Amino acid sequence: MAVPNKMLAARLTAHGGPGALELVDAPVPSPAAGEVLVRVDAAALNNTDLWTREGAYGLPGDPHARSGWRGPIDFPRIQGADVAGVVVRLGSGVDSRMHGIRVLVDPANYDQDGDDANPVGLLGSERNGGYARYVTVHADRAHNVEGSPLSNTELACLPTAYGTALGMLERGRVQAGETVAVTGASGGVGLALVQLAAARGATVIAVSSAGKLSAVRHAGAHEVIDRATDPWQQIGSTAADGVDAVLDVVAGTGITTGLPSLREGGRWVVAGALGGYQIDLDIRRLYLHNIVLLGSSMHTPAHFRTLVDIAKRGYVRPVVAATYELADIHRAQADLAARKHVGKLVLVND
Numbered sequence: 001m002a003v004p005n006k007m008l009a010a011r012l013t014a015h016g017g018p019g020a021l022e023l024v025d026a027p028v029p030s031p032a033a034g035e036v037l038v039r040v041d042a043a044a045l046n047n048t049d050l051w052t053r054e055g056a057y058g059l060p061g062d063p064h065a066r067s068g069w070r071g072p073i074d075f076p077r078i079q080g081a082d083v084a085g086v087v088v089r090l091g092s093g094v095d096s097r098m099h100g101i102r103v104l105v106d107p108a109n110y111d112q113d114g115d116d117a118n119p120v121g122l123l124g125s126e127r128n129g130g131y132a133r134y135v136t137v138h139a140d141r142a143h144n145v146e147g148s149p150l151s152n153t154e155l156a157c158l159p160t161a162y163g164t165a166l167g168m169l170e171r172g173r174v175q176a177g178e179t180v181a182v183t184g185a186s187g188g189v190g191l192a193l194v195q196l197a198a199a200r201g202a203t204v205i206a207v208s209s210a211g212k213l214s215a216v217r218h219a220g221a222h223e224v225i226d227r228a229t230d231p232w233q234q235i236g237s238t239a240a241d242g243v244d245a246v247l248d249v250v251a252g253t254g255i256t257t258g259l260p261s262l263r264e265g266g267r268w269v270v271a272g273a274l275g276g277y278q279i280d281l282d283i284r285r286l287y288l289h290n291i292v293l294l295g296s297s298m299h300t301p302a303h304f305r306t307l308v309d310i311a312k313r314g315y316v317r318p319v320v321a322a323t324y325e326l327a328d329i330h331r332a333q334a335d336l337a338a339r340k341h342v343g344k345l346v347l348v349n350d
């Protein structure tokens with residue numbers, strides 16, 4: 001496959017507004033030893049792209065500091081965590097059979113080897129990502145998805161949103177027959193939670209804004225609740241004995257209001273803070289009811305292998321809200337921030 005020397009890429013030059021992301025003619029990177037060059041056929045957007053651009057993650061002891069999710073970003077940085085594409089070049093030491101295969105990229109850097117390693121870095125944040133025509137990744141992060149019935153656009157929806165959702169379900173030990181509440185249910189992670197929780201046999205109560213409720217129900221939610229109408233009171237009346245788990249990407253005051261919606265010994269799994277990151281928690285409401293409050297970041301290597309299996313079998317079909325060309329990245333990020341859509345926004349190169 002002919003690979004040019006230059007490519008279009010969208011890279012961050014600093015933390016800031018939309019202008020901090022610039023479209024440039026960048027050199028096509030060369031894969032180092034143990035890496036592969038992937039032609040990016042589709043790359044999905046995630047809320048983390050906005051927070052990374054803005055530097056909205058704070059730092060320990062300084063919640064207002066401008067920072068990426070793991071600390072300072074090494075600018076300039078090509079954004080984009082979620083890549084589906086084809087391996088077009090191999091670094092030294094890589095199995096030659098990888099050349100030409102269709103791959104889904106695990107965007108995580110891990111803190112150690114092994115199935116249960118923790119993610120401590122992300123494509124598009126700690127190394128250059130997929131808002132480009134080509135990206136280099138470690139060969140063992142490029143997973144073979146030959147034969148998947150999913151399109152490239154659908155595949156690209158999976159890594160961050162469905163990986164994070166799977167991480168929440170696994171860490172929260174959600175089982176068939178349980179009842180779960182999902183917040184932010186119309187978004188990337190939220191809709192993935194709805195689909196994956198329903199697919200494993202859980203009853204799903206989803207919280208979303210009014211205009212998106214029917215789409216969330218269509219994705220598999222058994223009950224839908226308008227987030228503008230005291231959702232925790234409604235969850236309490238829908239699940240009279242309490243829900244087994246809350247899968248939460250919104251946080252904020254919802255945690256303090258919603259904790260009594262859990263059954264005795266229930267699990268509250270939090271992976272996002274769209275509704276606010278500082279809370280005033282009466283800790284007695286936690287320990288007197290044996291509640292587990294659990295932070296969840298992305299996925300483990302074992303979770304990602306499960307995700308690849310899901311992709312190969314077409315076990316869930318991600319909901320694609322809209323596609324864009326890379327040259328339209330600013331419009332795509334503006335649409336992501338406006339949140340009028342349901343599901344994933346994807347950059348498509350082919």
Ligand SMILES: NC(=O)c1ccc[n+]([C@@H]2O[C@H](COP(=O)([O-])OP(=O)(O)OC[C@H]3O[C@@H](n4cnc5c(N)ncnc54)[C@H](OP(=O)(O)O)[C@@H]3O)[C@@H](O)[C@H]2O)c1
Nearest residue numbers: 047164184186187188189208209249271272273275297298
């Ligand atoms: N921990 C991790 O590894 C990880 C990974 C991925 C994402 N995240 C975080 O998870 C969160 C969701 O990410 P995403 O990519 O799914 O975002 P997204 O696609 O933008 O979806 C978020 C959804 O949350 C709802 N929402 C937004 N603001 C809200 C508010 N103030 N109160 C209640 N609901 C609100 C919106 O739905 P409605 O309009 O229907 O209410 C929106 O569709 C973000 O905080 C993101 O940074 C964390």
